[in-house]
Amino acid sequence: MKTIKILCGFGVALLVLVYALVDVKLNENRMFTQLFRQVTAVPDFLDWNSVTQNMSALGRCKLVTAPQRTPVDLRIIVITYNRPKAALRLLDSISKAHFEGDSILLEVWIDMSRNGKVSQETVAALSNFRFSSGECHIHVHKEHVGITGQWLHVSNYSYFINVFLLNLMNSLRILL
Numbered sequence: 001m002k003t004i005k006i007l008c009g010f011g012v013a014l015l016v017l018v019y020a021l022v023d024v025k026l027n028e029n030r031m032f033t034q035l036f037r038q039v040t041a042v043p044d045f046l047d048w049n050s051v052t053q054n055m056s057a058l059g060r061c062k063l064v065t066a067p068q069r070t071p072v073d074l075r076i077i078v079i080t081y082n083r084p085k086a087a088l089r090l091l092d093s094i095s096k097a098h099f100e101g102d103s104i105l106l107e108v109w110i111d112m113s114r115n116g117k118v119s120q121e122t123v124a125a126l127s128n129f130r131f132s133s134g135e136c137h138i139h140v141h142k143e144h145v146g147i148t149g150q151w152l153h154v155s156n157y158s159y160f161i162n163v164f165l166l167n168l169m170n171s172l173r174i175l176l
Contacts, residue, residue, distance in 0.1 A: 061108065061129050061136035068137060073102035079150040081111045084125035091129050104134030109154055112144045 076094060080087040087108065094106065108126055112118050118140050126138050145153060 059130040059132050059136075061106075061126050061131060061138050063123065063127060064137045064139060067107070067139070068105070068135075070105055070135070071103070072105040072134070074099065075105045075107065077154045078106070078108045079111070079147070079154060080108060080122065080126075081147075082113070082119040082122060084119070084122040087122065088125055088129060091126070091131070095131055095133065097133070099133050106131050106134060106136040107139060107154075108136070109139045109141065109150055111141050111146070111150055114144050116143065 078087065078090060078094075091106070091108070110118055110122055110126070123138065123140065129136065141150070141153070
């Protein structure tokens, strides 16, 4: 009698396992069917110019006007002034980091000169930088704030809750 109970127990466990495998396969098939429908709904031709434009813009830093309230796991803030090479060196060292799938927002804040002008060389260099680990936003201060003003401004993120901030100056380099 004990042997029959054990065999019945194994039989039930085997049935549960088979059911789970069949259920997984059915869900996979539904997923592939939905993907196939989406792919086949695309027109037969692609505008190659739009594809290459979208690919070339992929991962590039975007010039934005206001801080985004995007929920992220880590917000990295870089402050810079008129030093495109130093800023690019820092961004390059950040881009080599492995973030283990966390959502990352890289923000670069550029200060204006005392006469109210921004370094176009810095803006152009940073706009062409590609950050593959998340989003990258470039902000230009509306007026000259100086290094103290930059630290105070970018540290004033009281509206971000449960966000890790990492403020970096462009003269730094991250060694991995």
